[in-house]
Amino acid sequence: METIVTSTPILSKVPPTVTRSAYPTIAQSWGVLGWFLLLSLLVGIxxxxxxxxxxxxxxxxxxxxxxxxxxxxxxxxxxxxxxRQWARIQWKGQAKPWIYAALPILVITYGIVASTLVELFHLPNWMETTFRDLVKQPLLALFLFCVSAPLLEELIFRGVMLTGLLRNYRPWVAISQSALLFGLMHMNPAQIVGAGLIGLLFGWLYYRTRSLSLCIVAHMFNNLLAFLAMTDAKLSKRETMREIFGTDLLFGLALLISVLLVVLIVWQIHKRTQTYEGLSVPAAV
Incomplete structure (x- = not known):
């Protein structure tokens, strides 16, 4: 007599993996702006x-x-x-030494392009007097501009905010949202657009490399250039990129070369790095 064996599915005792959103979502990221304003009052005053x-x-x-x-x-x-929605901060990522080597050129050329775009808006600079007074104490200004601000701002905007947003949304949505809030939190019309544009670059670098250290170094170098410009007697009196280069011809050549170099370096980083898409935060079970 032939025995018929029927197989039944074995129920696994391991619970299924459930995913949930990382912190923050877009709505929660706007709450970060609210917390910043509230803390400016509760702590600042x-x-x-x-x-x-x-x-x-x-x-x-x-x-x-x-x-x-x-x-x-x-x-x-x-x-x-x-x-428990905290996403682990990525410090090293996959930033290769050649990216660090190319970083000064990328920051300088991108800064020329971004500054030219900002000048089209003719926005008021509410912090100009404060900055000029601050650089009268160069060591203090250097610490604030080139150490504390890059470290803390990158931790907040790329380390926390963008890390979470990239796990919840498409890259361009996450990068744009973090850059927008980065600009708004400077609370100064002249800086909102400029910081927003720089935030797009830093956000894209973090997306491609997942290296917060790379973003911190880029931020430090960018602020160092601004600090040197403010402390230089000649440069501090020149308000536009055209005035810095002296003639329309030199300015046009510098802008063209800057655009080409930005495109070239960005393309090389894009080709030689891999993204971390599709990541999700496992829910507690």
Whole structure:
């Protein structure tokens, strides 16, 4: 007699993997802007009064301390808000040495192109006097512009915000959203467009390499150029890229060469790196 064996599916005791969104979503990223404004009031005003009225700290030092404290407070709030949705920050990624070597050229040429675009809007610079006063204390300004701001801002906007957005949305949506908020959080019309354009470059670099360290170095170099321009007596008096290069011919050549170099370097980075698309954060079960 032939025995008929029927197979039945074996139920696995391992629960299925459930995915959930990382922090932040687009809605939550707008909340980051709200937290920044709120902390500017809750942390900024009391700290300013203590430093100014009780400790008699100079305005420049006061402004530097406030900038650091507000960004640190924002980072702590975001970590708490994210909770178990926190996406691990990528520090090294796949940034090769040749990308670091090309970074100064990319930042300089992209800066020329971005500055030319910003000049078309003729936006007011509400922070010009503050910046000019700050560079009168060069060591303090150098620390603020080239150390604390690049480190803390990249942690917030690329390390936390863009990392989460890239897991939730298409790359161009995530990069554009993080760049928009990066510009808006500078709270200065002349910087909103410029910082937004720089944010697009930093965001794309992070998307291609997943290297926060690369973005921090690029940010430091970009701010170092701005710092050197503000401390140079001749450059600080020239308001447009045309005035910096002196003639229309030199400016036109510099702009053309800058565009070509930006396209070339970006294309090479695009060809030689791989993206990390399709990542999701496993839900707790």
């Amino acid at each position: 009391p700290t300013y009064l203590v430093l100014d009225k009780l400790l008699h700290v100079g305005k420049q030092t006061n402004a530097a301390i406030l900038s650091v404290l507000i960004n640190v407070a924002l980072m702590l709030v975001l970590r708490r808000k994210a909770g």
